[in-house]
Amino acid sequence: MNHANEAARAAERVARESYGRLVAFLAARTRDVAGAEDALSEAFAAALRMWPSDGVPDNPDAWLLTVARRRQTDSIRRRQTRNAGEEHLTLMADELEAAAAEGDIIPDRRLALMFACAHPAIEKGMRAPLILQTILGMTAEEISAAFLIPPATMGQRLVRAKTRIRDAGIPFGVPEKEQLGERLHAVLDAIYAAYAKGWNEIGDVGVPEIADEAIWLGRLVVSLLPAEPEAKGMLALMLYAEARRNARRDADGAYVPLEQQDITLWDDSQIALAEQLLRQASAGGPTGRYQLEAAIQSAHTARRVTGAGNWDIVVQLYDHLLSLTRSPVVALNRAVAVAEVSGPQAALQAMAPLAADKRMLGYQPYWAARGHLLARTGNRADAAEAFRVAIGLTTDEAVRAYLQRQLSALHDA
């Protein structure tokens, strides 16, 4: 990336930061998220167009507000002749006046807006897209590319969710202490879901940006709720994954499993930051799901220093995580770690109860792990069957090619 691009990206960052703060401020006052976005959309588009080349103004919020108010006054004037009483536009204009009057101490209500977007009364799959749109000003088109939903459908569902926030009376605010943990998890889950989209769709143009945005949102939540260890745990988890981004594919684009990754391609600065966050979060021992998952990643990266993975600790952390989540995916990952400590036979035994779980039968990593473990025990026929099922369930080309190599290696052995 050259300097001009970097400056443009920085300008875009400031524009998104300022935009999200103003949308959150307006939406929290009026409960009208769509109205707040409307009021600022033209000013935001102008900022995205002008700031990268003209430079960022001294007071970005004030710049956006001035442009937004000018556009608002124009449009009210225009509309009043045609269509008397565009209520929300007038309301937003008043709110913008009030915001401008508060000068550069506009309170940051982005956390409140995130809690509204991730409220349990909002459909789970729409929480991440809503946060990406309202806090970062991403368009339905940009979001739909990552979520593999047609842009028009994504647009409609976003509009419906915003109407629901207003009509159902979904609150804008940080929940009371007794509910904070559960509600914060919904916010973190939404951000992590956005990150996972950007992580999985590795080959698609434009999608990795979603991963960057998710990390940025993770930093935002940590800065706004510095006392919450799970927020730090989730940010650390994303950074550990991000640190390995360049090692996940070889020069030909082929999939490289974690154990075989070239550790010189891992990003040390991101790992260091993740370690620091995790240490702060788990001062009293890791407690939440994200801290435990980050701790597992931390144990994996220990290979950087010691040359060998810290599998004993990984298994212990998975034990803890499994008792917390009861998730079959966690049980599967635990079994894979067991193989490194006690051998493939023990791992297959640990995996046995999962065979009765219907969710696992259509889960590609289950069959791939089974194939690897069976191959290590020398049971080539069953291993080949498991690899074939895994190949049949794979949607990622690079992973499919990797599994096909594993399958043919069985025949050659």
Add this chain to the structure above:
Amino acid sequence: MRYMMLIHHDEAALAAAPQKELWADYAAFNEALGKAGLSGGERLQPSSAATTVRQEDGKTDVLDGPYADTKEQFAGYFFVDAPDLDGAIDWAKRCPSSKYGSIEIRPVVAAQGNRN
């Protein structure tokens, strides 16, 4: 905001519940509603007493039974005034009926010019 709380009971689960405790819980809940200045609701006869009427092309259909033959049946309602949905959810959690079925929370359409 004003919310209507629609109670849907699993009638079998309700019948199997310890009746004395159930109605004591309900009495306490109604008292709490009253103390909060909220109107008590009304309890309906079971769905076996329901009749459903529909008019189509000038013809009237009268059916014995409820609108939909589902496990949970509409059983009563109450109203609450709450600052937001979380306030209404708290009242739904307090209502003993939420243990024997579900409570649907519906915002009431405000009179014109009186939003919020």
